[in-house]
Amino acid sequence: MNLNQVARRLAIGMAVALPMALTVSTSAQAQSFFRIGTGGTAGTYYPVGGMIANAVSIPGKLIATAQATNGSVANVNGVASGAMESGFSQSDVATWAQKGTGIYEGKPNIPDLRLIANLYPKPFTWWLKNLLASKAFLNSKASALL
Numbered sequence: 297m298n299l300n301q302v303a304r305r306l307a308i309g310m311a312v313a314l315p316m317a318l319t320v321s322t323s324a325q326a327q328s329f330f331r332i333g334t335g336g337t338a339g340t341y342y343p344v345g346g347m348i349a350n351a352v353s354i355p356g357k358l359i360a361t362a363q364a365t366n367g368s369v370a371n372v373n374g375v376a377s378g379a380m381e382s383g384f385s386q387s388d389v390a391t392w393a394q395k396g397t398g399i400y401e402g403k404p405n406i407p408d409l410r411l412i413a414n415l416y417p418k419p420f421t422w423w424l425k426n427l428l429a430s431k432a433f434l435n436s437k438a439s440a441l442l
Contacts, residue, residue, distance in 0.1 A: 327359060329359050329381075330349075330352065330359070330360040330361070330381045330382065331361055331381050331382070332345045332349055332362050332380070332381070332382050333363050333370065333384065334363060334365060335364070335384065336364060336366070337364045342362055342364055343362075344415070345362030348360070348362070349361050365383065368385040368389040371384055371385050372389055372390060372406070375409065390409060390411070393406045394407060
């Protein structure tokens with residue numbers, strides 16, 4: 297085999313390999329990631345986030361993952377900063393972030409924060425330490441909230 301034949305084979309090999317390599321790199325670039333901020337790994341929301349991630353993942357196109365976090369505030373902040381694409385949050389925390397009230401008062405609000413889905417209704421339970429506090433509460437204007 298002379299030098300011209302080696303060069304020709306090398307050129308043919310490159311002509312075949314280069315488009316294949318570009319296809320592989322292009323498909324890797326087309327793959328998207330979708331991070332779901334949940335809560336701690338020992339809680340309820342992390343496994344739920346994992347199930348949602350498995351359900352929405354599309355092999356080769358979209359990889360969704362559950363990401364363990366410190367909960368609602370961390371998730372809202374993570375979505376706002378771009379550290380994750382979505383996250384679970386209590387409705388009050390999300391509302392405060394969107395409007396710049398509550399714990400977000402004095403901080404820039406996040407007006408484009410949007411709800412994807414309500415997982416389930418979450419009733420609020422308020423515990424009082426003793427009977428005296430219970431009577432005082434029930435006799436106050438705050439009891440009208442019940």
